[in-house]
Structures are given as C-alpha cells and as structure tokens.
Amino acid sequence: xxxxxxxxxxxxxxxxxxxxxAKTLDExxxxxxxxxxxxxxxxxxxxxxxxxxxxxxxxxMNRIWNEGGAxxxxxxxxxxxRVLRTIVQHLAADEGK
Numbered sequence: 001x002x003x004x005x006x007x008x009x010x011x012x013x014x015x016x017x018x019x020x021x022a023k024t025l026d027e028x029x030x031x032x033x034x035x036x037x038x039x040x041x042x043x044x045x046x047x048x049x050x051x052x053x054x055x056x057x058x059x060x061m062n063r064i065w066n067e068g069g070a071x072x073x074x075x076x077x078x079x080x081x082r083v084l085r086t087i088v089q090h091l092a093a094d095e096g097k
Contacts, residue, residue, distance in 0.1 A: 001051075001064065006043040008068025010036060010087070015071035025086060033090040045091040048084050 013032035022028035036044065051064060058077040065080055066073065074080040 001060075003064055003067055004043050004047055005068070006036070006040040007047050007064075009040060010044050011065055011068045011070035011072075014083075018072065025083070029083060029086040029090055033087060033094070041091050041094060045088060045095075048088050048091075052081070052084055052088070 010032065013035045014028075018031070019028050022031055033041070051061070056064070061077055061080060062074075074083070
C-alpha cells in the first residue's frame, strides 16, 4: 500500500507530549488536523477511510502509521484506530464548512 506524503505529514503532527496539550482526544486530533491545508485534507481523508475499511492486521496498521516518521507511537492498536476514526470525523466536519 502506497502511503501518501500528506498522511506522513499528518502523523508528524502528533508527537510525544502533544496529547498533554489537549484536554480530550477530540481536541488533540483537532489540533493536528488544523495543521493540514485543504489539499492535504483532501488526500488524507480517503486514504484513512480506505485503511479503516480494509481492517488491516495490527502490524500493518503500525507500519502505515510509523513509516512516515511519526513522532508518537500508540501503545495500543485500538487507540490508533480510534484516533484515525476521529481524524476522519474532523475532516468530514471540515468539508461541511
């Protein structure tokens, strides 16, 4: 699976300690999504939707997240999946604006 550079950029918007800057998961994800421009958002949303739809094995999910130089590693694969779903929700909400 080819990982778009826009997704790599998004993974770098999460770093160790960045979650401490937010009170909730929603706020943490929102802070990261706001760093994307409109082109990046348009590329990232369908990519994440495709990844989630495929229900990939844990090892592949971690590879996709970490390959682009992510600076935050999820201790639990379910947390990563939850963050990806929340990213899609934020991007969908942005489309409606």
